[in-house]
Amino acid sequence: MKWATITIDKQIRHEADYLFMMDIDSVFHGRFGAESLSQLSAVLHRGYYKTTREKFPYERRAKSRAYIPLDEGDYYYTAAVWGGYLEDMYKLVRYCYEESEVDAKNGIEAAWQEESHLN
Ligand SMILES: CC(=O)N[C@H]1[C@@H](OP(=O)(O)OP(=O)(O)OC[C@H]2O[C@@H](n3ccc(=O)[nH]c3=O)[C@H](O)[C@@H]2O)O[C@H](CO)[C@H](O)[C@@H]1O
Numbered sequence: 001m002k003w004a005t006i007t008i009d010k011q012i013r014h015e016a017d018y019l020f021m022m023d024i025d026s027v028f029h030g031r032f033g034a035e036s037l038s039q040l041s042a043v044l045h046r047g048y049y050k051t052t053r054e055k056f057p058y059e060r061r062a063k064s065r066a067y068i069p070l071d072e073g074d075y076y077y078t079a080a081v082w083g084g085y086l087e088d089m090y091k092l093v094r095y096c097y098e099e100s101e102v103d104a105k106n107g108i109e110a111a112w113q114e115e116s117h118l119n
């Protein structure tokens, strides 16, 4: 998330109204269009949209800034597709970066890195 924070700040901010973060190896099987454009959009993870919350792969160690206890959280979002208004995404990306830096200082890396902090 460090590179993303810096690149948004230095470059993308001057070029775009929206920003989407996606896995670079994504394959689109259908149309992905303007219906996805909103302030912030996230996608429920394909592996967990039918499961109950205690099975979500949230970070479960209290030492991490991404920690979510077993009785909290309604959804598990994928970091493979998330996006929205540039400035809102910037805040979210920077948040994930800063939280992971705090974790690193405390000698821990969240289970699914930025996805854990996003959730
Ligand atoms: C089976 C499955 O659904 N697996 C997870 C994993 O998908 P994947 O197994 O598809 O993860 P991946 O190996 O594609 O890594 C995620 C993304 O991180 C980036 N990358 C990764 C490694 C690297 O050395 N350099 C780099 O730039 C790249 O954009 C890549 O597409 O990750 C996603 C979030 O992104 C989802 O949360 C999924 O839970």
Ligand SMILES: [Mn+2]
Pocket (backbone or CB within 6 Å): 023, 024, 025, 026
């Ligand atoms: Mn992938």
